[in-house]
Amino acid sequence: MRYANYINGQWKQPTLGEYRENRSPHNGESLGEFPSSTVEDAREAIIASKSAFQSWKKLSFQQRAAYLQKAADILKANLQEVGRDLTQEEGKTLAEGIGETQRAISILEYFAGEARQPVGEVFPSGNPKTFLYTTRTPIGPVGLITPWNFPIAIPVWKMAPALVYGNTVVIKPADLTPKSVYHVVKAFDEAGIPPGVLNCVFGRGSVVGNELVEHPFIKAISFTGSNQVGNQIAQLAASKGKKVQMELGGKNPLIVLADADLEKAVEIAVSGAFRSTGQKCTATSRVIVEESVYETFRDRLVERTKTLKTGNPLQEDTFIGPAISQSQLDGVLAMIEAGKDEATLLCGGEVPAEEELKNGFYVQPTIFENVSPDARITREEIFGPVIALFKVKNYEEAVEMANDTEYGLSAAICTNNLSVAQKFVEDIEVGLVHVNNETAGSEPHVPFGGCKNSSTGSREQGKTAIDFYTQVKTVYLDQV
Structure with a gap:
């Protein structure tokens, strides 16, 4: 079976018609063919995300959250199938594959619930006629470059806060595990998410990922992967004035x-x-x-x-x-x-x-x-x-x-x-x-990240996710 990119609300074949076979690490069995996309495919997705941003950010938090909840419900209805597909393409056990899919569902549900949480603060002003407060605004189209080892949980824990806080998304999944992200994007498509809000471009990081980092319409990059690649992305993105969030290695x-x-x-x-x-x-x-x-x-x-x-x-x-x-x-x-x-x-x-x-x-x-x-x-x-x-x-x-x-x-x-x-x-x-517990494992409603050479930028997951995906706006409102 051949799969397609998801750009501007449509499933689209890659520009050059080239594909990469997705194979099981257990026995080499074919799991389908996924696009080997070009820079042109990536640019089309980026432009679509830019066009959709203004209307998406004007929706209420609750309206945006409704799409997350619908996508969670769709994944939940297909939990066994999605978990099995994850296991077949990544190699972790079936119990872990189903468990990771359930974790992705929980993350979507958590950030859907965040739509009813406060996003600013009120401060006492030195002027008795000034109402002084902060609010949060989305940063714009964001690029997500995700790894193969948690092929559904990590994409969702980047995607969910990005979307609920009003950003549009272009995601470049790991080329070794594309089907897991396909299931997530398919769930959002079935949930009716507006065209251009969520875009998925399959392909090589050196092609698609590099365009996300280079293109001026993309305002932030969130990456999880190796230190070598992450450091290269961080330097290039910073030189372009983009916000950067890196989750890297551990020992x-x-x-x-x-x-x-x-x-x-x-x-x-x-x-x-x-x-x-x-x-x-x-x-x-x-x-x-x-x-x-x-x-x-x-x-x-x-x-x-x-x-x-x-x-x-x-x-x-x-x-x-x-x-x-x-x-x-x-x-x-x-x-x-x-x-x-x-x-x-x-x-x-x-x-x-x-x-x-x-x-x-x-x-x-x-x-x-x-x-x-x-x-x-x-x-x-x-x-x-x-x-x-x-x-x-x-x-x-x-x-x-x-x-x-x-x-x-x-x-x-x-x-x-x-x-x-x-x-x-x-x-x-x-x-x-x-x-008295293992080093691996984290819950979806608390911050995730490290120090030294393990992480750069703000934490992922939990309430701290808002720090990366929004900007603080301070408002001085004076009486006339």
Whole structure:
């Protein structure tokens, strides 16, 4: 089946008629063909968003929110189908695919509800005849460049606030997972969203994404992806005077202290590191354990990891599905080979031998110990199911090691000491802190983002999303 771009309220074939086949990372099965769009396709979408902006921003918040709620209802009616399609094209398990689709629905519902929340403040003026207040105005057409690892949740958590606050949108989905965003756009189309308000152009980031960053009609860029690409986009967009929001990489630590429930800590480490095949910016990649419980924790972690099933993500008992692509798998395997030279391999580290997995992009869950602080697997984001284990003397050394990274997205600690947990919240240099839970995972109604090289710009999700997608206008209203 061939799919089309969505531009100005119509499904349109790409200008040059070129397509890219969308294939399953499990077995290479074709999942349809999606446009390889040109700069001309992107420009048509941008112009449509510019033309629709004035009428869209004049609608009331509640009128705009109604489209979000209708789209949420449509996705909810198709939850199983959409979740299954997500799993087939991205590779995460079916439970995760359905769960992520439900999360997208919840985000739409949340921002539909934000339409009835206050958007400004009233201030006392030094002049008794002045009514002094602020309001919020949309910034205009925005460009959204979204990743493959959360192919429906991340597009929606950018799209929903952009739309409800009065902006128009051009989205460039990841070319590895186009069908998930197609389902979202189709839901908005069925909800009757006005032409030009939401536009979707499939294709390469170097073509479509670059045009979004370059074109003067686009007033802001929200990007989630690698640091290398994100930094290039941020510099170019800033030179064009655009607002920029970047969610980038992570090298997230889990600290396990001696007083922790070790069985629970093992499950926290396994879930945080290996679910979604480790392909999360919030995935656990460094596990830092207090020395008095290190050997016990290590042995239990290795034993538990060896029970995990790697295989077809549509099968109920699968824990780890495939990597998204051959290039992604090659990158993970290269890092594992580097780890074998730098550290001690405890388990995994190979491509599974099962015949039924030979056409997919599979790798075993992998654990290393005796890892140097300067090793590549310590410093670099792997984006795969790989844990580096570290032994430390105490809490202070654990936190020092956890903070010794260019990233600052998420961190977790396992402890039964409330005072230590509170101290950890203060000491750790990240944007997301978990106590007795995994580093991965966030709820849709709270801010998401990190510090250091993990994020730039204002936070995503929750009430703070308004900061990026609007401008504050201060009003002095004097009596005549």
